[in-house]
Amino acid sequence: MSTTAAPAHWRRMRERYRLLGSKCETCSTTFFPSTRVCSKCRRKGKIVPIEFSGKGKVFSYTVIYSAPKMFEHYTPAIVALVQLEEGPKVLSQIVDCELNEVKIGMEVEACFRKLFEQDRSGIISYGFKFRPLDDRWKDYYKIDLNLKDQKKGRPHT
Amino acid sequence: MYKKREVAIISAATTKCGEHWGKGIKDLAWEAGVKAVEEAGISGKDIEYLVVGNMSGGMFVGQEHIGALVADFLGLNPIPSLRVEAACASGGIAFSQGYLAVASGLYDMVAVGGVEKMTDVEPEQATSVLSGAMDFEWEAYFGATFPGLYALMARRYMYEYNVKNETLANVAVKNHFHGSLNPLAHFRNKITVEEALTAPIVADPLRKYDCSPISDGAAVAILAPLEVAKKYTDTPIIVEASVPASDTLSLLKRRDVCTIDATVNAANKAFQFAHMERKDIDVIEVHDCFTIAELLAMEDLGFCKKGEASKMIDEGQTYVGGKLPVNTDGGLKAAGHPVGATGVRQIAELVKQLRGEAERGRQVDGAEVALAHNVGGSGATAVVTILSRRGT
Numbered sequence: 001m002s003t004t005a006a007p008a009h010w011r012r013m014r015e016r017y018r019l020l021g022s023k024c025e026t027c028s029t030t031f032f033p034s035t036r037v038c039s040k041c042r043r044k045g046k047i048v049p050i051e052f053s054g055k056g057k058v059f060s061y062t063v064i065y066s067a068p069k070m071f072e073h074y075t076p077a078i079v080a081l082v083q084l085e086e087g088p089k090v091l092s093q094i095v096d097c098e099l100n101e102v103k104i105g106m107e108v109e110a111c112f113r114k115l116f117e118q119d120r121s122g123i124i125s126y127g128f129k130f131r132p133l134d135d136r137w138k139d140y141y142k143i144d145l146n147l148k149d150q151k152k153g154r155p156h157t
Numbered sequence: 158m159y160k161k162r163e164v165a166i167i168s169a170a171t172t173k174c175g176e177h178w179g180k181g182i183k184d185l186a187w188e189a190g191v192k193a194v195e196e197a198g199i200s201g202k203d204i205e206y207l208v209v210g211n212m213s214g215g216m217f218v219g220q221e222h223i224g225a226l227v228a229d230f231l232g233l234n235p236i237p238s239l240r241v242e243a244a245c246a247s248g249g250i251a252f253s254q255g256y257l258a259v260a261s262g263l264y265d266m267v268a269v270g271g272v273e274k275m276t277d278v279e280p281e282q283a284t285s286v287l288s289g290a291m292d293f294e295w296e297a298y299f300g301a302t303f304p305g306l307y308a309l310m311a312r313r314y315m316y317e318y319n320v321k322n323e324t325l326a327n328v329a330v331k332n333h334f335h336g337s338l339n340p341l342a343h344f345r346n347k348i349t350v351e352e353a354l355t356a357p358i359v360a361d362p363l364r365k366y367d368c369s370p371i372s373d374g375a376a377v378a379i380l381a382p383l384e385v386a387k388k389y390t391d392t393p394i395i396v397e398a399s400v401p402a403s404d405t406l407s408l409l410k411r412r413d414v415c416t417i418d419a420t421v422n423a424a425n426k427a428f429q430f431a432h433m434e435r436k437d438i439d440v441i442e443v444h445d446c447f448t449i450a451e452l453l454a455m456e457d458l459g460f461c462k463k464g465e466a467s468k469m470i471d472e473g474q475t476y477v478g479g480k481l482p483v484n485t486d487g488g489l490k491a492a493g494h495p496v497g498a499t500g501v502r503q504i505a506e507l508v509k510q511l512r513g514e515a516e517r518g519r520q521v522d523g524a525e526v527a528l529a530h531n532v533g534g535s536g537a538t539a540v541v542t543i544l545s546r547r548g549t
Binding site for chain 2: 059072
C-alpha cells in the first residue's frame with residue numbers, strides 16, 4: 001500500500017472510527033462503505049448516514065503471512081470479510097483470536113484499534129478491527145485505576 | 158446494431174516472461190514490437206495507431222507517458238499513441254480498444270501492446286503497487302493483499318462447494334506442466350501435487366504455487382481489417398469479439414464473492430457478438446492470477462456450472478488433449494504475469510494455437526476457435542476476446 005498525506009486519513013476518520021455507512025431510505029438498503037447514490041433507486045433514492053452496530057459474522061477469512069512493509073509486524077494476520085448484521089460486508093482484521101479458532105459463521109464485534117504506522121511521516125492510522133463476540137476479554141478490558149494491582153499489560157494487537 | 162468491419166490479427170508476438178535484469182521497459186517493448194512487425198511482414202511506417210496496456214510504469218519504474226515512450230522507441234512517430242490502464246486487465250483493455258479502432262473503420266493498421274517491468278522494485282514494493290488495483294481506502298488500508306483477497310474468495314468457494322486444496326494444487330501442477338513445454342514461460346519446471354500442498358503459505362488457503370509470479374515482459378499484436386490482413390498473411394486470425402465489462406472495485410461490495418460478474422457479463426456479450434456458443438470453443442486462456450481464479454473463470458465464462466470446475470480439473474480435462482484445454486502456455490501461473498502485458502500475451506498464445514504453431518506436446522489438435530479472458534483487480538474489470546481462424 002502506498003503512503004498518503006494526513007488529509008487522506010482525516011477525511012475518512014469518522015467512518016473508520018465509528019463504522020459509519022449509509023442507507024437508502026427509499027428501499028432500506030444499507031451500504032458500506034457509504035455511497036452517494038443508491039444503485040437500485042438512482043435519483044429516487046434518499047441516502048442518509050447510519051452507524052452500524054458493529055455486530056456481525058465472519059463470511060470468509062484468510063491468514064496473511066506475506067504482507068506489505070506497513071503490515072509486516074501484524075503477520076500472521078487474520079483478515080476477514082465480515083457480514084454486518086445490517087447486511088453489508090466489511091473487510092477487516094480479526095484480533096484477539098487464535099489462528100485456528102476463526103471459522104466461517106463465527107460471531108464477531110467491532111473494536112477500535114491501530115491499523116498501521118506510516119514509515120517516514122509518522123502518521124498513525126486507527127480504525128475498526130473485529131474480535132470474537134464472547135466474554136473472554138470482559139475483565140481484560142476493565143480499566144483498573146489502581147496501578148499497583150494492575151498485573152496484566154494491554155493487549156498488543 | 159452498428160455495422161462494423163471484420164478485424165483480423167496479422168501477427169502477435171511476446172517476449173519471454175521472467176526476471177529480465179538486463180532489460181528495461183523500453184527494451185522489452187522494443188523486443189516484442191520488432192518481433193510482431195517482422196512476423197507480420199509490414200513496415201513500422203504502415204502502423205497508424207498504437208494502444209499500449211500498462212498498469213503502473215509510474216510506480217514500478219518511475220515512468221509514465223508510456224504511449225509516447227513505446228511509439229518513440231518503436232520509431233512510430235508521429236502516429237497517435239496512448240496508454241490504457243485497467244490494472245491486470247490493461248493488456249486486454251488495450252486489445253479491445255485497438256479492435257474498436259479498426260472495427261470502426263477509422264484505422265487500417267493498428268498495433269496493440271502491453272508491457273510491464275516489475276522487477277526493478279523489491280518484491281514487497283511490487284506487492285504494494287499491485288494493491289493499488291483494489292479499493293485503497295477500504296481494502297488495502299485494512300491490511301488486504303491480492304493473495305489475501307483471492308484467498309477470501311477461495312475460502313468461501315471451498316466452503317460453499319466443498320472443494321479441497323488438492324483441486325487448487327491440480328491447477329498449479331497442470332499449468333506448470335504446460336509451462337514446461339513453452340520456451341517463453343517464466344517457469345519451466347514441473348511440480349507435483351505434494352510440492353504444491355506443502356509449499357509455504359502466502360495467504361491461507363493459498364500457498365506459493367497457487368500464486369502467479371512477478372514477471373517482466375511485453376507483447377504486441379498487429380490488427381487490420383480482414384481484407385488488408387489477407388494481403389500480409391495466409392492465416393489471418395479473426396477477432397470475433399472483444400468485450401470488456403466492469404463490476405464493483407472492492408470485493409466486499411460484490412453480489413457474490415464466488416462469482417466474478419464482470420466475467421459473466423463480458424462473456425455473455427462476447428458470445429452474443431460472435432454468434433457462437435460455448436461448445437464452439439476449442440481452447441481457452443483464462444486469468445489464473447491465483448489457482449482459484451481458474452476455477453471461477455471456467456464457471457463464470459459458462460463452460461461448466463457453478464461448483465463443477467473442480468470435477469473437470471480433477472479428471473484432467475483441462476490438459477492439452479482433454480475436453481477443454483485451459484492455459485496451454487502455462488497460464489499466468491507458469492508462463493508469467495507481467496500485469497500490463499498479460500492480456501496481449503494471452504492473445505499471442507491463442508494466435509499460435511489457432512495457426513497450429515505451438516510447440517510439440519502443447520498444440521491443441523485442429524483448434525479453430527479460442528477464447529481469452531483477462532481480469533483486472535479482484536474482478537472489477539474483465540475482458541473476453543473470441544478468436545477464430547474462419548478466414549483461412
